[in-house]
Amino acid sequence: MSEFLEILTMLAVVIGWIGCIVAAGRVGERREALGAGLLFGLVFGPLGVIVAGFLDGRARCPGCGESVNQKRALCPHCHSSLKWVAGRPKILEAVKPEQPDE
Numbered sequence: 001m002s003e004f005l006e007i008l009t010m011l012a013v014v015i016g017w018i019g020c021i022v023a024a025g026r027v028g029e030r031r032e033a034l035g036a037g038l039l040f041g042l043v044f045g046p047l048g049v050i051v052a053g054f055l056d057g058r059a060r061c062p063g064c065g066e067s068v069n070q071k072r073a074l075c076p077h078c079h080s081s082l083k084w085v086a087g088r089p090k091i092l093e094a095v096k097p098e099q100p101d102e
């Protein structure tokens with residue numbers, strides 16, 4: 001009977017670990033770091049899910065330096081028009097900072 005419980009416990013741990021891999025992958029995917037998220041989940045389990053939240057595989061906006069999801073036409077931070085060339089954003093039209101009237 002105790003052998004059955006051991007197998008059941010191991011099965012629960014394995015299923016829980018697989019759940020951590022999936023969860024970390026999904027967390028990483030939101031910031032375009034799916035592969036790294038899956039890896040962190042696989043290696044670190046529940047801790048990997050937390051660490052995956054700090055991953056960021058997104059490109060940086062050349063206008064403001066903030067992270068931007070690929071294929072976005074506008075930077076959500078500085079509203080510059082972006083053109084994507086080879087996976088990197090280029091500015092089409094930068095929003096000029098407001099000049100105080102003189």
Ligand SMILES: [Zn+2]
Nearest residue numbers: 061064075078
């Ligand atoms: Zn920007």
